Amino acid sequence: MELMGEKKMVEAHVLVFPFPLQGHVTTMLRLADAISYAGLRLTFLNTDYNHALLDRFAASHQRLSRRPRFRFISIPDGLPGDNPRTMRNFVELEESLRTRSLEFYKKVLRGDGDGWPPVSCVVVDGLMPFAMDAAQELGIPAIVFRTISGACIWAYLCIPRLVEAAEFPFPEKADWDDPINCVPGMEGYLRRRDLPGFFRYTSAAGEKLIRIVGDVTADSLRARGGLILNTSEHLEGPILSHIRSLFPLTYAVGPLHALSASVTSFSASGSLWAEDRSSILWLDAQPDRSVVYVSFGSIAELSTAQFLEFWHGFVDSGHRFLWVLRPGLVAGWEGVPPEVDRVKMVSWVPQEEVLRHRAVGCFLTHCGWNSTLESLVAGIPMVCWPLLADQQINSRLVGEVWRVGIDMKDIYSREAVERAVKAAMESETAEALRRAAAEMAVEVGRSVEEGGCARLEFEKLIRDMSALGSGSH
Incomplete structure (x- = not known):
């Protein structure tokens, strides 16, 4: 019997939702595998198109499908079957997910009598701020996962500094080997040619795109549950310090393929394509x-x-x-x-x-x-x-x-x-x-073994996710 004033314990249930491109799906599936192995109930949400590819080619899909308290769910991406769904079609794919798939996603979040406990937190790809917003509007804490390096994240967050220093847009006839000194932590080695590829676009549309990229990155900082990066203190410690100055709740749990193998003692492909052995x-x-x-x-x-x-x-x-x-x-x-x-x-x-x-x-x-x-x-x-x-x-x-x-x-x-x-x-x-x-x-x-910096960060992530399920957040 529940005592007066006592909180009802709810089982932690994590939903992981990657952007539907190969490198994003495979990395976030590694994360999902490790979270599930640590004992949390997990739903891996994918698009119908990529779910079929995982089922056909990925050995990890077959293994995880048999694991109790782990399930795959898929939703339509809203695109015709002959759409190539590549990075070249990124804008079209993102727009379709945001407009045509959103209600399917919300239905999964609400549960709607599917027999599983309510979703207690979501891990969403940072390329989909709408997925973070939809979860938080329903009162579900969101954690953002970024598949790129911490250095790239920090460069995007420093776009206002680059604009203020007149380093972006690139000055006409600029020397690409000139040092960039307005990105803290990278002053000793960053050159103009080393800035992320989007910075190279010279048209008005290109400049608009990089500002959108910066805004999407800044949106990650609105996630109430934190930010997960596929890196570690050993690899990018100084950069992580700068990111945490803006967003203290940052979990550096990489390299994820090594962490997942260490945690689960198992390694299997999550590729969406056939591998030629x-x-x-x-x-x-x-x-x-x-x-x-x-x-x-x-x-x-x-x-x-x-x-x-x-x-x-x-x-x-x-x-x-x-x-x-x-x-x-x-x-x-x-x-x-x-x-x-x-x-x-x-x-x-x-x-x-x-x-x-x-x-x-x-x-x-x-x-x-x-x-x-x-x-x-x-x-x-x-x-x-x-x-x-x-x-x-x-x-x-x-x-x-x-x-x-x-x-x-x-x-x-x-x-x-x-x-x-x-x-x-x-x-x-x-x-x-x-x-x-x-x-x-x-x-x-x-770093990914017991007591290593990435393993300790992952264990903290699991504790915090469990707390979200217990109602102690």
Whole structure:
């Protein structure tokens, strides 16, 4: 019997809602896995389109579907079946979610007699402020999750400082190697060319877009439940200090793929695409540290000219390479590169497994945050060629701050590609990079184990989520 004045205990029930793009879904599914394994009831909300892909390709979906107190729910995204749903269609996808999917989302939040306890908090992707607002309007605390680096978040939050210092919009004929000194914590290494990709847009529409990006980032600070970042004190401690000066309730729980594996003692793919395992068999036949692994991620596009320069640079380097050539990577390309014995090209791979393979010597990457973290955990040096969003600033961290790779942003001649690959694979520079990458892997690995900084942050997150369910918030 409940005593007078005693609060009724309600089971904590967390709902996780990612933006429906590959890198967002897979990372937030890792977070959901770890939260559920820690004992909290969890609903993973996805779009119908991506739910079907998870069901078809993701091993983690099959495993989690059998876990008690974990469920997958999907809602329509409002787009026709033939819509490509890529980053190129971001505005259309976001608008459809905000207008056509919102009522379905609210219905899930309300429960409507589904037999599960009420949602006690939501973890929503920071690209969807409307999902945060809808939850908080219903009295449900929202926690915002951002899939980009802390450095990129901080740069976005510093847009007013950049405008005040006349650094943005970029001055006409500006030297892109000039230092940027108005982003606290990055004064010693940030250059104009290292600012996130959106800053490079020079049209009025582009300037408007970056201000929208800044506003969306600032919206994250309105989340009553806090902010989750896929990073750690070891990786971005000084930047986290600045972010916490604005938003103290910030949980740094990354790298999430390593944390989830440590917490659950299990690692499985959450990919939305079919993985070609012939890549692993091919690597098995190669000598140790002899292969350059190449991937530009799930959303980037290369021109035919860029693709051919990279191709010739790789071939001229004399090294073996495994290249992820996914459909749509090369705009307008319909040809097939000539066959070369030491080259393996596939449409998609189990990337974490590839990076852990003894045959891989370095990773030529676009420096998306997930790929960067996976390389850091595996202890593999990087050659960075960033294209958009947080990739420019991530590559500067890799090359200048952590010194575990070579930053070759804004250059793609075959000669530059050949030089960078050789430097990362066969020179004294290569030895230094390998040592630094190995040391980083050890430190990052410790951060997700018992007593490590990321594990402690995650445990605090679980306690705070549980308190939201108990009614003590």
